Amino acid sequence: MADERDEGRRKKNLPHDPSRRRFLKGVGVAGAGAALAEHLLLKSEAEPTASALADASTRPVEGALNLALDVNGQRRSVSVEPRTTLLGALRHNLDPPLTGPKLVCDMGTCGACTVLMDGKPVYSCLVLAVDAAGKRLTTVEGLGSPENLSGVQKAFVEHDGLMCGFCTPGFVTTVSAYLKKNPNPTLAEVREACKGNFCRCGTYPRVFEAALAASKKT
Amino acid sequence: MQQQTPAKKKKVKVPRVVGGVETMVEIEVDDEGGPEWGPNDKHTLLNHRLTRVDAPVKVSGAALYTHDRRLPGMLYGRVVRSPHAHARVLRVDASAARRIPGVRAVVGATDEEVVEGSNKAAGEAAKKNRTEAGGAEAAAGGKVVLFAGQPVAAVAADTPEVAEDAVRAIRVEYEVLPHVVRAEDSMKEGAPKVTPDPNEQNVEEREKRGDAAKTEAAFAQCDVIVEAEYRTPILHHSCLETHGNVVEYRGGDAATVYASTQGTFTIPSDAAQELGLKESAVTAIVEHMGGGFGSKFGIGIEGMLACQLSKQAKAPVHLMLTRKDEFLLAGNRSGSWQKFKAGATRDGRLVALRATQYRLGGLGRGSQAGQPYIYTAANFYREVFSVHTHEDASRAMRAPGHPQANFAMESLMDELAYKLGIDPLEFRKKNLKDTAYHRQLDRGAREIGWERRNRTPGGGAGALKRGMGCAVGTWGGGGNNQCKVDVTVARDGSVTVAVGSQDLGTGTRTLTRAIVAEELGLGINEVAERIGDSRLGNANSSGGSTTSASLSPSVKDAATNARLAVAAKVAPLLGGAKPEEVKFAAGQVSAGGKTLAWKQACAALPSAGITAHGEWKSNLQASGVHGACFAEVEVDTETGHVRAVKMVQVQDVGLPLNRLAVESQINGGMIQSLGMVLYEGRVMDAQLGLQLNPGFGDYKLPGSLEIPELVPLIDDEDKREAVIGVGEAAIIPSVGALANAVFNACGVRVRELPITPDKILMGLTKGGQTA
Numbered sequence: 001m002a003d004e005r006d007e008g009r010r011k012k013n014l015p016h017d018p019s020r021r022r023f024l025k026g027v028g029v030a031g032a033g034a035a036l037a038e039h040l041l042l043k044s045e046a047e048p049t050a051s052a053l054a055d056a057s058t059r060p061v062e063g064a065l066n067l068a069l070d071v072n073g074q075r076r077s078v079s080v081e082p083r084t085t086l087l088g089a090l091r092h093n094l095d096p097p098l099t100g101p102k103l104v105c106d107m108g109t110c111g112a113c114t115v116l117m118d119g120k121p122v123y124s125c126l127v128l129a130v131d132a133a134g135k136r137l138t139t140v141e142g143l144g145s146p147e148n149l150s151g152v153q154k155a156f157v158e159h160d161g162l163m164c165g166f167c168t169p170g171f172v173t174t175v176s177a178y179l180k181k182n183p184n185p186t187l188a189e190v191r192e193a194c195k196g197n198f199c200r201c202g203t204y205p206r207v208f209e210a211a212l213a214a215s216k217k218t
Numbered sequence: 219m220q221q222q223t224p225a226k227k228k229k230v231k232v233p234r235v236v237g238g239v240e241t242m243v244e245i246e247v248d249d250e251g252g253p254e255w256g257p258n259d260k261h262t263l264l265n266h267r268l269t270r271v272d273a274p275v276k277v278s279g280a281a282l283y284t285h286d287r288r289l290p291g292m293l294y295g296r297v298v299r300s301p302h303a304h305a306r307v308l309r310v311d312a313s314a315a316r317r318i319p320g321v322r323a324v325v326g327a328t329d330e331e332v333v334e335g336s337n338k339a340a341g342e343a344a345k346k347n348r349t350e351a352g353g354a355e356a357a358a359g360g361k362v363v364l365f366a367g368q369p370v371a372a373v374a375a376d377t378p379e380v381a382e383d384a385v386r387a388i389r390v391e392y393e394v395l396p397h398v399v400r401a402e403d404s405m406k407e408g409a410p411k412v413t414p415d416p417n418e419q420n421v422e423e424r425e426k427r428g429d430a431a432k433t434e435a436a437f438a439q440c441d442v443i444v445e446a447e448y449r450t451p452i453l454h455h456s457c458l459e460t461h462g463n464v465v466e467y468r469g470g471d472a473a474t475v476y477a478s479t480q481g482t483f484t485i486p487s488d489a490a491q492e493l494g495l496k497e498s499a500v501t502a503i504v505e506h507m508g509g510g511f512g513s514k515f516g517i518g519i520e521g522m523l524a525c526q527l528s529k530q531a532k533a534p535v536h537l538m539l540t541r542k543d544e545f546l547l548a549g550n551r552s553g554s555w556q557k558f559k560a561g562a563t564r565d566g567r568l569v570a571l572r573a574t575q576y577r578l579g580g581l582g583r584g585s586q587a588g589q590p591y592i593y594t595a596a597n598f599y600r601e602v603f604s605v606h607t608h609e610d611a612s613r614a615m616r617a618p619g620h621p622q623a624n625f626a627m628e629s630l631m632d633e634l635a636y637k638l639g640i641d642p643l644e645f646r647k648k649n650l651k652d653t654a655y656h657r658q659l660d661r662g663a664r665e666i667g668w669e670r671r672n673r674t675p676g677g678g679a680g681a682l683k684r685g686m687g688c689a690v691g692t693w694g695g696g697g698n699n700q701c702k703v704d705v706t707v708a709r710d711g712s713v714t715v716a717v718g719s720q721d722l723g724t725g726t727r728t729l730t731r732a733i734v735a736e737e738l739g740l741g742i743n744e745v746a747e748r749i750g751d752s753r754l755g756n757a758n759s760s761g762g763s764t765t766s767a768s769l770s771p772s773v774k775d776a777a778t779n780a781r782l783a784v785a786a787k788v789a790p791l792l793g794g795a796k797p798e799e800v801k802f803a804a805g806q807v808s809a810g811g812k813t814l815a816w817k818q819a820c821a822a823l824p825s826a827g828i829t830a831h832g833e834w835k836s837n838l839q840a841s842g843v844h845g846a847c848f849a850e851v852e853v854d855t856e857t858g859h860v861r862a863v864k865m866v867q868v869q870d871v872g873l874p875l876n877r878l879a880v881e882s883q884i885n886g887g888m889i890q891s892l893g894m895v896l897y898e899g900r901v902m903d904a905q906l907g908l909q910l911n912p913g914f915g916d917y918k919l920p921g922s923l924e925i926p927e928l929v930p931l932i933d934d935e936d937k938r939e940a941v942i943g944v945g946e947a948a949i950i951p952s953v954g955a956l957a958n959a960v961f962n963a964c965g966v967r968v969r970e971l972p973i974t975p976d977k978i979l980m981g982l983t984k985g986g987q988t989a
Contacts, residue, residue, distance in 0.1 A: 081377075081379050083379060084379060088378060088379070091286075092288075092294075092377065092378060093377075096288070097286075097288055098279070099279070099282070099283075099285075099286035099288075100278070100279020100280070101279070102283075102285070102458070102459075102508075103285065103538075104458045104459075104460075104541065105541045105913065105914045105915075106540065106541060107541070107913060107914075107915065109913065109914040109915045110458070110914050112458060139279065140277075140278060140279035141278060141279045141280070143278070144277075144278050145278055145280065146274040146275050146278050146280050147274075149274060149277065149278060153274075153277040153278055156273065156277045157269050157270070157273040157274060157277055158269055160269065160270065160273075160878045160879070160881075160882050161277075162270070162273060162276050162277060162723075163723035163724070163725075163882055163883075163886060164457075164458065164459070164506075164507065164508045164509040164722060164723025165272070165273075165276030165277075165281055165506065165508070165723060166283065166457075166458040166459045166508030166509060167458050168276050168277055169277075169279045172277050172278075190922075191922045191923055191925070192922075192923070194922035195921055195922050195923050197921075197922070198458070198914060198919050198921060199458075200455075200456050200457065200458050200509050200511075200890075200919065201509060201723050201882075201886045202882075202885050202886030202887070202888070202889030202890060202920075203882065203885070203886070204885075204889065204920075204922055204925040205885055205925060205928050206882060206885070207922075208922075208925075
């Protein structure tokens, strides 16, 4: 899983590298933004003007961009900056926001911001919001609600797979995606699947138990 | 009140400091009467495995943490940090930042009287420096920063992105001053003075205790002597939710502060002072919080800055530290440097110990339990000092001072045991008076299979070598008289327990609910709890593992009073039974052969229902816990890599309110120890005065691949019918156990944490000794 989330970072030469490391977090994103603009303006709700399209290959993307994000089965419009991360868009720009995915390290080390993009777990702090347009996004809120928990969420509750709970949305999302891929994992495989997520309270053993218990029920 | 009858007496165990060491002694106290827990094995909800009542909202992303608060018109705050460890701020120019569209407020925050790092005095300094009119510019001129990362200004803007732009646009001119970030350098003659306070030297004596001459003389009787120095680096709490607040002040005479804090009631006074409001006009909300571990008391410099920004902008300000901020300016666990000379006799008695202990707390005093820690040495002498450096001040961190002391003392005990040729477990028992440790050591030894340990450290064939170690630890965990709890029973049968306390992930919500539900004979989900709000009954801060032992007695008292109040109203329906004879069990209320369902019974209540109040009862809590840990590790002698294989920890806790949560706490303690022993440590560049690893990419936390098999065992031989906190106790004994297991496995005694592969390899090439 962590490997999948890292894919973007390795494939440096892809045109739509989901890693924002290619961009300075500053305003000027000239070179990298050009290809992006072409792709995303077309997908955004805002009707790009002819001149904007003509200039797209030479001009930096800046200012507000209106996007449509497909989140938890809903089409949500959101206004972002080119540099806004998917995590930022979900947490800050969407109204009402989706604050299940947590901002913890903001640099792709901890996994608390994990969301599913076309079913695959990604660190949403490493994905630009503009790169998420047109993708099917699922956050922890989309996996189940307090009144209607998913099997994985129920297993986390039953096995005490959480303490302070700040890492929990990331673990729940990671484990949910992994069990879809491998419905009957070993403990070693669960550990491997969770290696991109940090917990400070020390819930790991119970996260593993929860994942294994949930797998038996699926 | 009951002076006619002689007060009933009862025996309780309380902690007392004897010879500088906290031990448990039994004393007689008045029996105040009132509620009692009853035998630990007779509970219907408590001492069972209760899933967390807040788990459903946490696993589904619905739980609102401070970081998740969104308010109309809310601005995002960011801090400008000093890039220098010691410097005079000559000028702060925020003019460019102010011109950026969307920047709404800029404040300065430096002062030469900043001496205590980020937590308190820096906040005080920020306050003195408040710049209502002049903004950041007014902060310029002669102010001195004392650590790299110290805030010099802060901004608030419409979006986080714009706030970051504003931080970059602020120009700060510094005159760089000489700094010192290593204890050895700070102690040198002519070293740069760390704080401007003329009364505070770089090296401050904290304590001298024991008899130096007698101790020195006693070494002559010893059959073996070990002289050794142990070191532990500064560690980071690494709360996943960073420090921060959302300050909602829109002008006027009231404000609300959403805070990520361990002390709901530490917030209003701090914020009120900053906002110029009455304390009673500020409400603190702590609905859920993402970890504290001792680092989150008071509003902090970040909260003060948020208040200033909110006041200037007349808009709510969301100021949560970034991860790098969190490493640099949100406190830390002090490092340690402990020098020992210790001697023991052939029969396994620790006869003499001389210790020089340095607490390395940066601008803070640091903490370190006095040696010989929980062991008994016939003769000892210790000198304790704080050594200051230009680094953020240390704060409390889970069992302040104990893991450092545990690592050093338990390593030393091990070294003596091996030198004497005595089983390290037996050597410990000979020097531990309290038999609770003996019992726990024996149980842990059975559980891990102590007889399988390496008889010769480093022995055995092959490159992968396994070994085992053990250690013990102690903590207080008693409560105090601060919690005011109300239980309301409505006429429709709904029950609410309310108190302003906070749940750090320790399970406060769950235990609060469970105590009331058990008392009223209800299911846990038939009671609702309201916590984390300063408008509710007062509660203490969650520090020193005091929450459970402070809160539970008050909850129990309130629940008992509620039960009696309901009984009094229902009794006429039950043949006029006395209230105390009415039984509450399994959702029914019964007496004199008559039974009512809970809701039927509540229909007899007045229209407003009943509200009962509860106060702390000392007899419902106790203090002083024991723990023993055994660890098994595998060392790859070709790479120096250490893998923890299994850890077993036996921990007493009086009445375990929720076994599932207590076990999780013990697991968490073992895992944080694992981080301390094998992975974590602040790395400083002495020349630049900067931290080299202020992020999770370089500061290694234990991850899923490193977690050994963990066996958390609650010591039910502890029959105390009293609540004791366990959060801090849980992190202590596993530190020494892991370090000792490494030695047993490969024969290398690493005396400086973390035990990284380079140190193992160095030791292997030097016949077991490290530099």
